[in-house]
Amino acid sequence: MPQSPFANSAVSAPADRRSPWYAAGLAFVCLRCGRCCGGAPGYVWVSPQEAAAIATHLQMSPEDFRHRHLRRVGRRWSLLELANGDCEFLGRDADGKARCVIHPVRPRQCQTWPFWASNLRSRRLWEAAARVCPGIGQGAVHPLPVIEAALRGNERAALPF
Numbered sequence: 336m337p338q339s340p341f342a343n344s345a346v347s348a349p350a351d352r353r354s355p356w357y358a359a360g361l362a363f364v365c366l367r368c369g370r371c372c373g374g375a376p377g378y379v380w381v382s383p384q385e386a387a388a389i390a391t392h393l394q395m396s397p398e399d400f401r402h403r404h405l406r407r408v409g410r411r412w413s414l415l416e417l418a419n420g421d422c423e424f425l426g427r428d429a430d431g432k433a434r435c436v437i438h439p440v441r442p443r444q445c446q447t448w449p450f451w452a453s454n455l456r457s458r459r460l461w462e463a464a465a466r467v468c469p470g471i472g473q474g475a476v477h478p479l480p481v482i483e484a485a486l487r488g489n490e491r492a493a494l495p496f
């Protein structure tokens with residue numbers, strides 16, 4: 336019988352009622368399938384600092400980067416995506432594994448997946464995210480402080496500027 340992807344998640348009952356349901360940590364490892372970087376249309380929010388870092392990484396001026404790779408959404412900026420919904424920075428290695436072309440400077444939103452508030456609000460939502468991301472429930476258990484740091488970082492990244 337195949338093992339549940341949550342078998343090694345170590346998401347046992349929290350110590351007290353104030354603890355989040357994931358207090359014991361959550362297992363996750365990126366399997367580089369690329370699903371989270373493509374598919375249905377979405378937004379990859381980019382702060383001005385992140386845009387500047389990506390522009391430098393690509394050896395472009397910040398203005399050129401903004402014109403060629405960003406779109407304005409309300410008060411925020413998002414990376415452009417291709418007609419098929421893929422992020423335009425999603426690449427593939429020869430073995431078919433997904434590779435982020437700007438990995439060292441990828442936006443905070445990408446760095447903190449799958450530890451987003453929208454995925455952590457309940458165990459049911461976490462399990463729903465696992466249907467998109469096969470790395471959820473696999474690999475090493477990320478302890479609570481790591482998850483909380485990701486949550487805080489993503490909250491800041493989501494702020495309009």
Ligand code: SF4
Nearest residue numbers: 365366369371468470
């Ligand atoms: S969906 Fe999950 S396993 Fe696939 S590339 Fe994204 S983070 Fe990695």
Ligand code: SF4
Nearest residue numbers: 372422424425435445
């Ligand atoms: S910037 Fe990189 S990690 Fe983020 S969505 Fe695009 S390809 Fe994926």
